[in-house]
Amino acid sequence: MNARRRVTITDVARAAGVSVATVSKVVNGRYGVAATTADRVRTVIDELGYSSSLVARSLRSTHTGVIGILVAEFEPFSTEVLKGLGAAAVGSGYELLAWSGYSGHGGQEGWERRSLNQLSGTLIDGAVVVTPTVVDADAGIPVVTVDPHTGPSAGFPTIDSDNYHGALLATRHLVELGHRRVGFLAGRPGLQSAEERERGYRAGLAEAGIEFDPKLVRVGGYRTETADGAARELLSLDERPTAVFAANDITAIRTMNVAADLGLKVPEDLSVVGFDNVPESALANPPLTTIEQPLQEMGADAFRLLLALLSGQAETDTHIRLRTTLVERQSTRALPG
Amino acid sequence: MNARRRVTITDVARAAGVSVATVSKVVNGRYGVAATTADRVRTVIDELGYSSSLVARSLRSTHTGVIGILVAEFEPFSTEVLKGLGAAAVGSGYELLAWSGYSGHGGQEGWERRSLNQLSGTLIDGAVVVTPTVVDADAGIPVVTVDPHTGPSAGFPTIDSDNYHGALLATRHLVELGHRRVGFLAGRPGLQSAEERERGYRAGLAEAGIEFDPKLVRVGGYRTETADGAARELLSLDERPTAVFAANDITAIRTMNVAADLGLKVPEDLSVVGFDNVPESALANPPLTTIEQPLQEMGADAFRLLLALLSGQAETDTHIRLRTTLVERQSTRALPG
DNA sequence: ATGAAAGCGCTAACAT
DNA sequence: ATGTTAGCGCTTTCAT
Numbered sequence: 001m002n003a004r005r006r007v008t009i010t011d012v013a014r015a016a017g018v019s020v021a022t023v024s025k026v027v028n029g030r031y032g033v034a035a036t037t038a039d040r041v042r043t044v045i046d047e048l049g050y051s052s053s054l055v056a057r058s059l060r061s062t063h064t065g066v067i068g069i070l071v072a073e074f075e076p077f078s079t080e081v082l083k084g085l086g087a088a089a090v091g092s093g094y095e096l097l098a099w100s101g102y103s104g105h106g107g108q109e110g111w112e113r114r115s116l117n118q119l120s121g122t123l124i125d126g127a128v129v130v131t132p133t134v135v136d137a138d139a140g141i142p143v144v145t146v147d148p149h150t151g152p153s154a155g156f157p158t159i160d161s162d163n164y165h166g167a168l169l170a171t172r173h174l175v176e177l178g179h180r181r182v183g184f185l186a187g188r189p190g191l192q193s194a195e196e197r198e199r200g201y202r203a204g205l206a207e208a209g210i211e212f213d214p215k216l217v218r219v220g221g222y223r224t225e226t227a228d229g230a231a232r233e234l235l236s237l238d239e240r241p242t243a244v245f246a247a248n249d250i251t252a253i254r255t256m257n258v259a260a261d262l263g264l265k266v267p268e269d270l271s272v273v274g275f276d277n278v279p280e281s282a283l284a285n286p287p288l289t290t291i292e293q294p295l296q297e298m299g300a301d302a303f304r305l306l307l308a309l310l311s312g313q314a315e316t317d318t319h320i321r322l323r324t325t326l327v328e329r330q331s332t333r334a335l336p337g
Numbered sequence: 338m339n340a341r342r343r344v345t346i347t348d349v350a351r352a353a354g355v356s357v358a359t360v361s362k363v364v365n366g367r368y369g370v371a372a373t374t375a376d377r378v379r380t381v382i383d384e385l386g387y388s389s390s391l392v393a394r395s396l397r398s399t400h401t402g403v404i405g406i407l408v409a410e411f412e413p414f415s416t417e418v419l420k421g422l423g424a425a426a427v428g429s430g431y432e433l434l435a436w437s438g439y440s441g442h443g444g445q446e447g448w449e450r451r452s453l454n455q456l457s458g459t460l461i462d463g464a465v466v467v468t469p470t471v472v473d474a475d476a477g478i479p480v481v482t483v484d485p486h487t488g489p490s491a492g493f494p495t496i497d498s499d500n501y502h503g504a505l506l507a508t509r510h511l512v513e514l515g516h517r518r519v520g521f522l523a524g525r526p527g528l529q530s531a532e533e534r535e536r537g538y539r540a541g542l543a544e545a546g547i548e549f550d551p552k553l554v555r556v557g558g559y560r561t562e563t564a565d566g567a568a569r570e571l572l573s574l575d576e577r578p579t580a581v582f583a584a585n586d587i588t589a590i591r592t593m594n595v596a597a598d599l600g601l602k603v604p605e606d607l608s609v610v611g612f613d614n615v616p617e618s619a620l621a622n623p624p625l626t627t628i629e630q631p632l633q634e635m636g637a638d639a640f641r642l643l644l645a646l647l648s649g650q651a652e653t654d655t656h657i658r659l660r661t662t663l664v665e666r667q668s669t670r671a672l673p674g
Numbered sequence: 675a676t677g678a679a680a681g682c683g684c685t686a687a688c689a690t
Numbered sequence: 691a692t693g694t695t696a697g698c699g700c701t702t703t704c705a706t
Contacts (some may be wrong), residue, residue, distance in 0.1 A: 006454070008683060019693045024685055025464050034691060051451055055392050055459035056683030059698050074423035074433070079416040086411035086437055088518075096411070098435040100423055114388055117343070122392040122699085141342050279413075279616030287619070347701060356677045361701055371675060396682050459683080601700035678705075690693070 007050040016044040017116050027052055058122050067094045067306060068124035070115045071131075072102040076249075076278035077295065078130045081146055084299025085128060090290065092307065097124060100131035116143070126310050128302045133191075142309040144302045147293075148161070151192035157309060157318040159302045163193045166324030167200025168207075168289040170273045173289070173326055174243040175208040178335035179271060182210070183234045183241030185220035185227060194222070197247045197275065216241055220251035232259040235270070242335055243271035249281040249290055255333065256284060267333035277327050286330035294322050344387045353381040364389060370371060395459050403432045404643060405461035407446070407452045408468075409439040413586075413615035414632065416466045418483055421636025431645065434461060447471065453480070463647050465639045470528075479646040481639045484630075488529035494646060494655040496639045500533035501540075503628040503661030507610045508541025510626070511580040511662055515672035516608060518545055520571045520578030522557035522564060522588050531559070535583045553578055555643065557588035564588035568595040572607070579672055581607035586618040586627055593621060593668065604670035623667035631659050632651050 009027075013020040016042060025033050026041040033041075044050075058064040069085055071078040082098055089096050099119060101111035112132040119127070121335045126142040129135060135156060139252035144157045151157040174182050184201045185193025202212050213239065218230035227246070231254055234241060252274030258264050264270050266286060274281055277292035301320050308314035346364075350357040355378060360369050363378040370378075381387075395401040406422055408415040419435055426433050438448035449469040456464070463479040463602035466472060470486045473492060481494045489495040511519050521538045524531025539549055552574065557584060564583070568591055571578060583589035589611030593603050601607045603623060611618055614629035638657050645651035 006459075006683095009685095010683075021686085021694080022692060025692090028685080030686090032691060037691080049450065049454065051454040053459050053683060054455040055396050056698095057685075059392050059396055059700090060681080060685045061698090073427075074416070074435070076420070079411070079420060082411045083413070085417060089437070090410075090439070096437040098411070098437075100426070100433040101436075102427075113386070117386070117388040118391040121344075122390050173461075234576045277619055282619040282624070283616055307686075343699095346701095347699075357700075358677055358679095358702080359675085362676090365701080367702095369675060374675080381679090389701060391683095394701075396699080397701045398682090676706085677697085678703105680701105682700090682701085685696105686699090687694105690692080 006053070007048045008335065009050070009052065012041065012044050012048060012050050018040045030250040040207070054123070064123060064125055065094055066097050068119050068127040069096060069098040070112060070119075070127055070129045071098065071100055071188070072111050074098075074100055077276060077282050080278060080295035081130050081299035081302070084296030084301075085303045086119075086299075087296070088300035090302035094125075094307075119321065126306045128220050128299075128306055135322060140304060144309065145305045146191065146298055146302050146314075149188075149191040149193065152319040152321075155316070157305055157314065157316055159298045159305065159320045159322070160193070161293040161298065161322040162324045163196035164200045164203075166245075166275060166293070167197040167205050169200075169326045170245045170275065171201050171204025172207065173328075173332065174271060174273060175204060175210065175269065177215050177243070177332060179241075179243035180210055180335075181213075181239065181241045182217065183216045183218070183244040185218055185230055185234065185244060185246040185255060187219075187246060187247035188221045188223075191222075194211040194247060201245055218250075220246055220254075222248050224250055224254055228258060231255040232262070235259060235262055235264065241270075243273070243332070245273045245275075247275055249274035249276045249278050249288060251330075252288055252290065253280070254285045256286075256288070266331050268309060271335075273332060282329065284331070289332040290327050290328045292325045292327050299324060341440040343390065344385045346387070346389065347387060349378065349387050353378045359410050380537045381616040391460070401460060401462055403434050403461045404429065404504055404640070405456050405464040406433060406435040407449060407456075407464055407466045408435065408437055409448050411435075411437055413617050414613060416525055417615060417632035418467050418636035418639070421633030421638075422640045423636075424633070425637035425640035426589035429640075431462075431644075437514065448478065460651065463643045465636075465643055466613050479643060481643045483635055483639050484530065485524075486528040486530065489656040492653070494642055494651065494653055496642065496657045497530075498630040498635065498658070498660045500530045502532040502535045503612060503630070504537025504584075505544075506537075506543050506661065506663045507582045507612065508538050509544065510669065511582060511608060511610060512541060512663075514608065514669060515579070516578075517672075518550075518553065518576065518578040518580070518606050519547070520553045520555070520581040522555055522567055522571065522583040522592060523555075523580060524584035525558045525560075526556060528559075531584060536668040546654075548587045549639045557583055557585075557591075559585050559588060561587055561591055565595060568592040569599070571600065572596060572599055578607075580610070580669070582610045582612075586611035586615050586625060589625055589668075590617070590621045590626065593623075593625070608669040608672075610669060618664075619666065621668070626669040627664050629662045629664050635659060 013023045047120045101115035130146045147160045220227040220230045274288045274290035281288040281290045350360045438452035467483045483495045557564040557567045611625045611627035615628045618627045620624040
């Protein structure tokens with residue numbers, strides 16, 4: 001492949017005429033090295049462009065100064081959280097390593113555990129796991145979860161947002177615009193966030209004295225693949241909804257696409273509200289009205305919490321819940337008449 | 338911290354009553370293990386929840402099945418590229434490790450080289466480096482650069498987009514709207530992309546027979562911190578520009594903020610065009626007209642090119658240049674009168 | 675078919 | 691102040 005090998009600590013030691021131990025001491029600022037020797041070693045290090053291998057270093061020492069961020073995939077949700085984490089990490093002395101556990105292997109199954117196993121104990125001092133479905137209690141390192149699908153009960157420090165309240169806001173917004181037949185494209189069954197969003201939807205209807213109608217609910221499953229058919233069913237009903245609240249932005253955007261396919265115009269013929277406020281929601285056509293979760297803030301909070309955990313200044317049952325707010329764009333409008 | 342230690346190959350070997358060598362063979366599907374032994378080992382592995390440490394494995398073997406993505410920071414530009422890389426990686430058999438080299442240490446100086454040194458030769462089989470300023474020629478592993486600041490000449494396989502043409506489109510758009518005093522908020526001096534964007538700006542003016550006026554050019558440096566003052570100068574000129582083309586979206590958005598501070602309304606009093614089309618540009622107020630670089634596509638292309646490189650099917654002087662296009666939103670308008 | 679042992683690059687205890 | 695050495699978890703010859 002490429003010719004030149006990495007420069008190792010042995011190369012430096014040889015070139016400087018000292019032992020590897022001495023080089024190690026210089027690199028790590030340990031005492032017991034003469035100033036002149038240290039200078040010579042540093043010169044050689046610069047000349048050779050040496051920097052120690054993360055891998056070898058972390059195999060030996062307990063502390064690496066690296067925080068791992070474990071995600072299933074690099075998609076709009078996780079990358080927003082990543083931006084917040086990155087901003088919080090600047091100047092903290094920690095480096096960030098983001099690991100996508102789902103990309104390599106076919107199965108989504110258990111990426112959290114596999115990833116944690118592969119990296120922990122060695123490479124990273126602590127981990128932030130984004131939207132895990134399951135997490136082992138004994139990862140061996142401090143772990144903070146962001147928006148875990150099992151809810152904050154899992155025994156881990158957790159950052160999430162107020163899903164119930166957000167869904168309530170979304171539904172209330174549609175009801176206030178005069179909509180009575182409000183469809184709901186639900187999230188993935190069994191996931192806590194999905195359940196809370198459905199509760200908020202029902203509460204929003206109840207507030208307005210609208211009876212819940214199971215025919216107006218379909219499972220979108222948070223994913224493009226599952227959302228298309230569900231949205232199509234919803235919009236093909238004899239008495240179709242005049243508004244749809246989708247459990248996340250991705251499926252809301254799909255709903256708008258399906259509507260277009262069916263000859264329905266948004267927002268004239270159909271109002272749509274999403275959830276998350278990923279940047280893509282603003283890029284949609286029309287720009288999507290949605291519920292904001294402060295994803296970057298969640299990332300930043302996760303970083304700070306993990307740091308506190310690492311220094312023993314936080315409890316493992318810490319739970320930070322952030323607000324959700326309505327962001328009005330152009331996909332919703334008052335029901336005429 | 339946490340009680341339980343990682344499960345190591347030695348634990349598995351002991352529990353299964355075999356040597357670590359045998360366990361290793363089973364894990365890696367090597368020949369020379371009796372079926373019954375292999376079964377027993379696999380059972381123990383499941384029971385103990387063992388999976389091999391990436392670190393230890395990669396220290397020993399040359400191939401890890403991991404691709405590194407090296408970025409300075411996790412910001413809108415790099416995370417878009419990341420999304421594209423992630424999408425391309427699904428099903429490829431490679432895992433993705435994104436490394437932010439700037440966050441830990443204070444200095445931005447040489448993050449590319451430091452990161453590459455820390456990870457290469459061991460952890461990752463190949464690397465995609467996003468917007469590097471300098472890259473060592475002898476990284477020891479295949480490297481693809483995305484939008485390198487030195488241009489494609491650096492001797493590395495490179496993915497970038499047509500900066501010159503994009504800037505021409507931006508300027509032409511403003512000129513066609515009737516603007517004659519078109520300001521330019523330049524990128525970082527010395528960077529190839531910045532130079533090409535300035536060339537495009539000048540060409541756009543020349544096309545329309547407008548003389549280039551150095552007073553209408555300020556250095557925004559691609560960064561928020563440097564852009565504010567430059568934009569303020571530009572907009573405070575006696576004969577202020579009626580339109581500004583900023584060399585990237587971030588500084589274009591800052592320009593709109595500065596305009597608001599000065600009591601100028603966009604687009605009524607000032608038209609603004611950006612460059613990049615990061616998702617944030619659509620979230621701006623008003624939504625920003627900008628030049629799109631297909632960032633996700635650039636990421637996907639980078640991944641494919643790296644794969645080709647790894648299997649020896651691509652030349653190291655490959656250069657892929659993608660198109661740039663105008664995305665019209667609400668920050669530009671025809672000059673009245 | 676299985677295991678013993680060397681060694682990847684590094685750190686840290688222990689000599690000298 | 692400096693060097694020698696063991697060993698982190700793993701893979702890979704090389705014996706047996």
